[in-house]
Amino acid sequence: MxxxxxxxxxxxxxxxxxxxxxxxxxxxxxxxxxxxxxxxxxxxxxxxxxxxxxxxxxxxxxxxxxxxxxxxxxxxxxxxxxxxxxxxxxxxxxxxxxxxxxxxxxxxxxxxxxxxxxxxxxxxxxxxxxxxxxxxxxxxxxxxxxxxxxxxxxxxxxxxxxxxxxxxxxxxxxxxxxxxxxxxxxxxxxxxxxxxxxxxxxxxxxxxxxxxxxxxxxxxxxxxxxxxxxxxxxxxxxxxxxxxxxxxxxxxxxxxxxxxxxxxxxxxxxxxxxxxxxxxEYQQIRQATKRDVRAIYNLTRQAVKREELLYRTQAAIEKNVEQFYVFEIDENIIACVSLQVYPDRQKLAELGSLYVMPFYHHRGVGKKMVEYAGMMARERGATAVVALSTQAFSFFTSVCGFEEAEKDVLPESRLKTYEESGRNSKVLTKKL
Ligand SMILES: CC(C)(COP(=O)(O)OP(=O)(O)OC[C@H]1O[C@@H](n2cnc3c(N)ncnc32)[C@H](O)[C@@H]1OP(=O)(O)O)[C@@H](O)C(=O)NCCC(=O)NCCS
The missing domain is CATH 3.40.1160.10 (Acetylglutamate kinase-like)
Structure with missing residues (x-):
């Protein structure tokens, strides 16, 4: 949990x-x-x-x-x-x-x-x-x-x-x-x-x-x-x-x-x-810090079990903790998303680890996290975001305005890990 x-x-x-x-x-x-x-x-x-x-x-x-x-x-x-x-x-x-x-x-x-x-x-x-x-x-x-x-x-x-x-x-x-x-x-x-x-x-x-x-x-x-x-x-x-x-x-x-x-x-x-x-409301979203690593790990564990999200160890989250944004309600983290801007294609940012605690579903938190990550990506010079999803692709397309794309929009290094994972996720993109 x-x-x-x-x-x-x-x-x-x-x-x-x-x-x-x-x-x-x-x-x-x-x-x-x-x-x-x-x-x-x-x-x-x-x-x-x-x-x-x-x-x-x-x-x-x-x-x-x-x-x-x-x-x-x-x-x-x-x-x-x-x-x-x-x-x-x-x-x-x-x-x-x-x-x-x-x-x-x-x-x-x-x-x-x-x-x-x-x-x-x-x-x-x-x-x-x-x-x-x-x-x-x-x-x-x-x-x-x-x-x-x-x-x-x-x-x-x-x-x-x-x-x-x-x-x-x-x-x-x-x-x-x-x-x-x-x-x-x-x-x-x-x-x-x-x-x-x-x-x-x-x-x-x-x-x-x-x-x-x-x-x-x-x-x-x-x-x-x-x-x-x-x-x-x-x-x-x-x-x-x-x-x-x-x-x-x-x-x-x-x-x-x-x-x-x-x-x-x-x-x-x-x-x-x-x-x-x-x-x-936006004051509730902030960049994660080392103190949040355990909370992010625990938060996403259930989704990993259901194969909605890719497994990340606590050490892996900690290494890139600055890529995470968290949504806090009353000092509790109830949602997270990660954002990575690719160095080999500066203009593309990948949005990942999107998770909202079930208790808070259907209240616009997921959409707000995606919008916020998009805003951050744009601030960092990205012109498009990409998300890989196995079970929530229609959330990205119907709710957040993403479109399905071919996997080769991914930068080469990312395409390699995508193929290796065998998850066969859908690739979704949105211009910023
Ligand atoms: C997908 C997810 C982030 C949505 O969060 P949320 O805060 O409930 O989303 P919002 O309130 O902004 O939007 C809700 C709408 O999204 C759509 N939606 C939510 N989850 C969906 C899913 N798994 N598939 C398709 N559409 C979905 C519904 O249309 C819903 O509308 P409704 O409230 O009228 O029923 C959340 O369900 C979640 O954390 N799921 C598990 C992890 C996951 O799949 N992450 C995505 C990995 S890339």
Missing amino acids: SNGADIKPTDLRGILKYVPRFQGQTFVISCDGIIVADENFANILTDIAVLRSLGIKIVIVHGIGHQIEELSRIRSIPITDSQGTGVADAATLDLAIRASSRVTHLVIEGLTQNGLKAALTNAVRAVPLGIIKGVDHQFTGRVDRVDKEFLAQLIGSQVIPVVNPIGFDRDGRPLRINSDLLAAELAEALNATKIIYLTPHEGLEINGKLQHQIAAAALRAVLESKPDSINEPMRSTAAHAVKAVETGTPRIHLLDGRLLDGLLNEIFSNEGVGTLIHGN
Whole structure:
């Protein structure tokens, strides 16, 4: 199998290989109020303890919408808003503070049970949202400033900061803040590499279809042109996720917090279980380095077995590793392609070792890899690319615009190895 997909995420060995990648990074984990109340929350906190032990810096934010609604029902006190986005009147703010105390307590209690130090902070200064379209939002606020130094000091002392959705203004007056927004603001201030929104939903659905990954730009386009294709309350989380990517947080995960092992699976496997919202698509393709050799070898092993790809030893991959380009999703390599520009016919480049992990098939990754390799070939002076394929030739012709050609388009030295291999691959070319 591919790198990591065959290893159970909870397997220590599987996890340890990620240590150098994630060490020292900051993850903001935002727990919906429903998730804090869910029986799986204890497991989430254990997972957070695993992340901490791997040197990942964690900040926890929590929501309170569910608890405000519950309190409102139990005490028969009507509320004007439960999500921190609408108008919060004095009674709503009062319930929000009570709900927040309860939820923060549960979070800190659970962290304590996992041997983790934690502290509730007042690191967020808020300002009132004010009057919008003529409506005074009263005690609803937005983030004015995050005290980064304070949070960094806590993290540096192995303390997990817990930030609740009640900020304070300059004069110390409390204001209710939406927790999705809070997570995005904290991630920006702390240069976090991820926000993980733990929600009571499988992930982001567009027109009822679960999205495993989507570029922030594409999601913004959906939110602007067809907002109804995303159900509330995920629409608001999605909007905050887009904002977070645009303000510099590279990856946002929307994950079902009720799933056992969901958090570890999402972070430590190639096949995430929720939705990943990420930045620019081509930024995901990069030239391979020596560190990627093993991952490329493992990735292509299955295709070699099925004779879709030619066998290459790890040493052979390492020798020419600069010929490989890899497609990374959330620091996992999920596709590769190699490109060789022939010295004897400078104008022809061969594209090989094209492989996309089955989980990511039919999402345009293969096409993107071929296009990218073509772009690189052109940059290096090639005027045409050639690909040899035994089982995917119609992918090259129908999807990527290649044409079938005679084998003698190959340079002499390559023709010789082609004949010797006995694979009888089809020869496909495309002018650049
Ligand atoms: C071929 C391969 C790279 C395509 O990757 P992908 O990311 O799924 O491709 P895209 O999403 O860009 O394009 C998908 C389209 O390609 C076509 N396609 C995919 N695999 C194909 C194959 N083996 N043969 C013919 N057409 C194929 C289909 O028309 C598909 O359309 P659909 O999504 O509407 O069904 C991938 O299937 C793979 O890694 N296969 C195993 C290794 C291999 O054969 N490599 C090529 C060696 S030269």
